[in-house]
Amino acid sequence: QVQLVESGGRLVQAGHSLTLSCVVSGRTFSSSPMGWFRQAPGKEREFVATISWSSSITYYTDSVKGRFTIARDNARNTLYLHMFSLKPEDTAVYYCAARSSPEYGATSRADEYDYWGQGTQVTVSS
Numbered sequence: 001q002v003q004l005v006e007s008g009g010r011l012v013q014a015g016h017s018l019t020l021s022c023v024v025s026g027r028t029f030s031s032s033p034m035g036w037f038r039q040a041p042g043k044e045r046e047f048v049a050t051i052s053w054s055s056s057i058t059y060y061t062d063s064v065k066g067r068f069t070i071a072r073d074n075a076r077n078t079l080y081l082h083m084f085s086l087k088p089e090d091t092a093v094y095y096c097a098a099r100s101s102p103e104y105g106a107t108s109r110a111d112e113y114d115y116w117g118q119g120t121q122v123t124v125s126s
Helices: none
Strands: 003-007 010-013 018-025 034-041 047-051 059-061 068-073 078-083 092-098 120-125
Touching: 003 092, 010 092, 018 034, 018 092, 018 120, 034 078, 047 068, 047 078, 059 068, 078 092
Parallel strands: 010 120
Antiparallel strands: 003 018, 018 078, 034 047, 034 092, 047 059, 068 078, 092 120
């Protein structure tokens, strides 16, 4: 059974930093792109960041560029999201996702991911 389990979400003050982790079990996605998405209350799920299997390609949504960094450790089957200078508008449930088929690049499209975690809550207070 494939599982993606996020952790690291919590309540933090604006301007602070936080790192989210996503541990994969049941199979490896070391040859596939992975990504982070988020969903704020009353809003649709949105793309945050994606990374290719080799970590050579990364994409970010404009609102987090320069503040968030996506990383992966294929040996540990773990995906990370390092978040700096957090803002109240970053408050959301954050989900990690993995594409099933091997691919060289990265993708921001949610419909191109096959496996999803259950999410971890990040709350940023002003």
